[in-house]
Amino acid sequence: GENVEQHPSTLSVQEGDSAVIKCTYSDSASNYFPWYKQELGKRPQLIIDIRSNVGEKKDQRIAVTLNKTAKHFSLHITETQPEDSAVYFCAATPTGDKIIFGKGTRLHILP
């Protein structure tokens, strides 16, 4: 299969708290897992990615973890800020060279 499941579909967190978005994939051949942020009316933009030979990657307030055995990966945003409000998409690379996206998580940062 080539499915990428993402949850939750909507997430509201208080400003300053952490947000976690989780994804699972079905094809064990997947070896690249990017995360994209899409603000209203704008194009998706890469925020972080991880390859299958790495279990965790961090970039300032953003981190991604990968569990290849369980076929799931997660995005962690710490110390959330108003500008973090957006839709976030996870993606994976099943057999072949295409990138398949999850359905997205709408993140609301509450003041």
Place this chain on the structure above:
Amino acid sequence: DTGVSQNPRHKITKRGQNVTFRCDPISEHNRLYWYRQTLGQGPEFLTYFQNEAQLEKSRLLSDRFSAERPKGSFSTLEIQRTEQGDSAMYLCASSFQGSGWSPLHFGNGTRLTVT
């Protein structure tokens, strides 16, 4: 701006008409992808090219859809006999694939409305 460029930004057409969209990728990128995105959903894979070769087309894609990348640079996506269900944002993305994965760079998309 040397990013991915898509034209037109908006297209309104009547059901049954044909439409064609254009994508100009980042110049040194050898991979070009087409996705479709509807409100509240993630980008849905349509097809992709390695240079001028179309390597895969989604099984979900109707025969009314065709894409080309004749010289390995810009690409066109044509939809024949449009239907209301074709209304969506059509996104193009490009990347450079060498020995491993590199990020996709998306264009701003073409929003298609079929009336």
